[in-house]
Amino acid sequence: xxxxxxxxxxxxxxxxxxxxxxxxxxxxxxxxxxxxxxxxxxxxxxxxxxxxxxxxxxxxxxxxxxxxxxxxxxxxxxxxxxxxxxxxxxxxxxxxxxxxxxxxxxxxxxxxxxxxxxxxxxxxxxxxxxxxxxxxxxxxxxxxxxxxxxxxxxxxxxxxxxxxxxxxxxxxxxxxxxxxxxxxxx
Numbered sequence: 001x002x003x004x005x006x007x008x009x010x011x012x013x014x015x016x017x018x019x020x021x022x023x024x025x026x027x028x029x030x031x032x033x034x035x036x037x038x039x040x041x042x043x044x045x046x047x048x049x050x051x052x053x054x055x056x057x058x059x060x061x062x063x064x065x066x067x068x069x070x071x072x073x074x075x076x077x078x079x080x081x082x083x084x085x086x087x088x089x090x091x092x093x094x095x096x097x098x099x100x101x102x103x104x105x106x107x108x109x110x111x112x113x114x115x116x117x118x119x120x121x122x123x124x125x126x127x128x129x130x131x132x133x134x135x136x137x138x139x140x141x142x143x144x145x146x147x148x149x150x151x152x153x154x155x156x157x158x159x160x161x162x163x164x165x166x167x168x169x170x171x172x173x174x175x176x177x178x179x180x181x182x183x184x185x186x
Contacts, residue, residue, distance in 0.1 A: 033088075033138070033142050033143060033144040033147045033148075034085075034088070034090045036134065036137075036138040036142060036147060036151065037081055037084060037085045037088075037090050037092065037147065038085075038090070038092060038093060039097075039134055040077075040078075040081045040131075040134065040151075040154075041078065041081050041082070041085070041092040041093055042093050042095070042096050042097045042100060043074075043096075043100075043127065043130075043131050043134070044074040044075075044077055044078035044081060045074075045078070045093075045094075045095060045096050046096040046097075046100040046101075046103075046104065046127060047070045047071075047073075047074040047124075047127065047161075048070065048071050048074050048075060048078070049096065049104055050067070050070060050104060050107070050120070050123065050124060050127070051066075051067035051068065051069075051070035051071035051074070052067070052071065053067070053104065053107065053108050053111075053120070054066065054067025054070075054120055055067045055068065055071075056111075057108065057111035057112070057116060058116065058117055058120065059116070059117070060117050060170060061172075062170035062171075062172040063117050063120060063121065063170050065172040066124070066161075066164050066165060066170060066172055069161070069164065069172075070124070070161065073157050073161065077154050077157065080150050080153075080154075081150070084146060084147055084150060088144075100127075103123050103127075104123075106119075107119045107120050107123050117170070118168050121165045121168045121169065121170055122165075122168045124161070124164075124165040125162065125165045125166060125167070125168060128158050128159075128161050128162040128165065129162065131158050132155065132158055132159065132162070135151045135152075135154060135155050135158065136155075138151040139151055139152060139155075
């Protein structure tokens with residue numbers, strides 16, 4: 001039974017890492033500002049749900065703490081994304097992308113097992129690497145200065161989250177005390 005659970009955790013981790021390499025960030029100048037907002041929204045929703053899952057299912061105080069940080073920070077970041085989209089008439093998705101939802105479901109399915117925390121941390125590492133790629137693409141190709149400024153302000157927060165989960169190891173001591181969100185229209 002332990003081998004089966006471990007194999008499942010490895011399979012989830014492999015899927016997560018593979019998903020990161022084929023992520024949703026645009027690879028060239030076809031990136032649009034609206035596309036960034038849509039993908040950032042889906043990423044924020046995913047991270048909020050992942051944080052809630054950690055609070056409900058993790059046995060690790062460290063992972064639960066990181067989950068709380070994700071909920072706090074991605075809720076604030078999402079408020080900026082939503083405000084920027086509203087000001088520009090961009091319709092945003094109301095759920096994670098299908099690949100993100102699948103990862104959430106696969107990690108959650110490991111709840112109560114020894115593999116849950118490792119799978120959760122690896123999923124978060126992959127998701128935050130993908131988000132950094134999305135942000136960097138917006139910074140390089142975006143044309144809307146406010147959206148690009150919001151992406152730049154989100155980058156250090158996402159980097160901090162990545163450091164909290166890097167290598168599939170929980171590092172809760174790395175916790176941003178303040179999220180400098182609020183670059184959207186007033």
